[in-house]
Amino acid sequence: MSTATRSARFFGHVTAFAPGRVTLTLQVGAMQEDGRHETAGVAMAISLGNDVTATRRDDGEIMVTVNDDSAVAVDHEDLELGESNIVWRAAHLLREHLGLDPEHIGVDLELTLKIPLSGGLGGQAANAAAVLVACAALWEAGVSRQELADLGARLDDDVPLAIMGGAAVSVGPEQSLSPILTRCTLHGVIVPASVTITSEEVYELLDYLRGTESVNAREELGIDTELMQSLSRGDAEVLSLMMHNDLQAPVLVLVPEVNSLLDLGMDEGALCGMVSGSGPATVFITRDAEDAVHLAGRIAERTGIAAIPMHGPVQGARLR
Known part of the structure; x- marks a missing residue:
């Protein structure tokens, strides 16, 4: 039994970390018919990241809070943590993908933020990636990292890089990732x-x-x-x-x-x-x-x- 499985089974919670990212180059083409722009870029996952602690609920609710120990100042009155938030949507998407009972399988998600919520550093994508990894362990899903990355792509183009890590090229409106093998830091x-x-x-x-x-x-x-x-x-x-x-x-x-x-x-x-x-x-x-x-x-x-x-x-x- 893995440490994560023991934590989920005996303590009812797990914590996951996901990295932010920086863009090293980004080219933007013309707007496409769907309103998106074709792009080509290179980005890398960085040491600055966010934590999410997922705790079991048995009432089907998905509740999101921000830890007061976060390094990022958060205006709780202005921060929408409900169904429109990518964190809530990530947990909901995984639960739906796994076919879990929405009436009984829920989760408390506590965010510890180190990446600014906006700014071009992939903070929201890191939150979603950490939720997917934490909830997959909490619910003992047994899904692969690639499967989680594919799910994450449905939430935001940056989520797959936060899940897979490393550096990658993304090309096209769908921004599909091609990893770059790196040997140095x-x-x-x-x-x-x-x-x-x-x-x-x-x-x-x-x-x-x-x-x-x-x-x-x-x-x-x-x-x-x-x-x-x-x-x-x-x-x-x-x-x-x-x-x-x-x-x-x-x-x-x-x-x-x-x-x-x-x-x-x-x-x-x-x-x-x-x-x-x-x-x-x-x-x-x-x-x-x-x-x-x-x-x-x-x-x-x-x-x-x-x-x-x-x-x-x-x-x-x-x-x-």
Whole structure:
């Protein structure tokens, strides 16, 4: 009997951790007929992540709470934790997939948040991934990691990476993942966002800027082989020269102070600074772990923002 099974059977609860992610490159094509944009990108799972503790209920209810020990400030009055939340939907989806009795099989889900809820760092996807892994153990489902990743893809495009971990290429509107084999670790710094913007706002502004020719439209999508090779061998200096995010331009329009932050990071020795995903959180790549700690300290000193050293790629969602 595994440790997780013993915990679920004897104590009625299990805890799972799932990593956030940073985008290392992201190309955005035109909007498709279904309203989504075709994309091509490379992302990696990072050491910053969230925990979810799942506890049995026998009344069929799925209840979600946030632990007061979370490192992320949460306004409980504004945070919707009901059926529209991805955490609730992840538990509901797995229960339905397993054919469990919704009248009697329920779960309490307690989140301990380290990743900001928004900002382009995959925080919501990490929550969903941790729920799927924790509930699968709690309910002794015996499902494979790939099966959980496939379920997670129905919730959010980023969930499979949070479950599988590592680094991966995603291409197309469906953003199917192709793992990148890596032998080394990259180090850097995450600077959380001080404001919230939605991915819908960012994509809409990108389309507008391209329509006014303020930003060039991208005719073709593709990931440079050299970028993937530099990631695979952990060559931070080469990788930093090739990182790019098509969504950075609209983010800088919506949140102009991010531009100053990027300049500050480069002034303090980062190899590269970039908006992660749809932002507005930023990621800086450094030469090594020591430089990451130094950079985080300097950014905190100069801005008052609690910058976070991180590394990756890391393994995917796992039981504590």
